[in-house]
Structures are given as structure tokens and as C-alpha cells.
Amino acid sequence: MNKIFETVMKYLNQSSTYKGLFSVLAAFGVVLKPELADAIIACALGVIGLINVIIDEHSQSKNAEVKG
Secondary structure, three states: OHHHHHHHHHHHOOHHHHHHHHHHHHHOOOOOOHHHHHHHHHHHHHHHHHHHHHOOHHHHHHHHHHHO
16 A cells, blocks of 8 residues: 555656646646646645655655565
8 A cells, every 4th residue: 555655646746747637637628727727736736745744754764674
């Protein structure tokens, strides 16, 4: 489960993920105002930043050393 979370976080940290998501939505006819798209991206990046602050990287690196 932790590996899935790491993979999702890796992709969410890339701006191309959001561009691709909005491109797919546009292909299906969903239209967003640029201001709304910017607000969604800013909110998502804020949430990701908060998660990165909360996550204890030291415990993750210790777990990786034990497994490796």
C-alpha cells in the first residue's frame, strides 16, 4: 500500500500530470475557466505540500534500509 502512495505522490508532484488530466477532460468536452484550473492546481499543490510536511521521511528511510 505504501508503494502505491509513493507512486501517486510522485505523479502528483509533476505539473505534466495536471496538464494531462485537463487535456483528457477537454477531450471529453469539459471546459474549465483558466482561473478555476489555476485554483484547482494551487489547491492540489498546497495539499501535497502539507502531506510532505506531515510525512516523516526518516521513518520511511529506516523502513527502506530494513527491507533492502
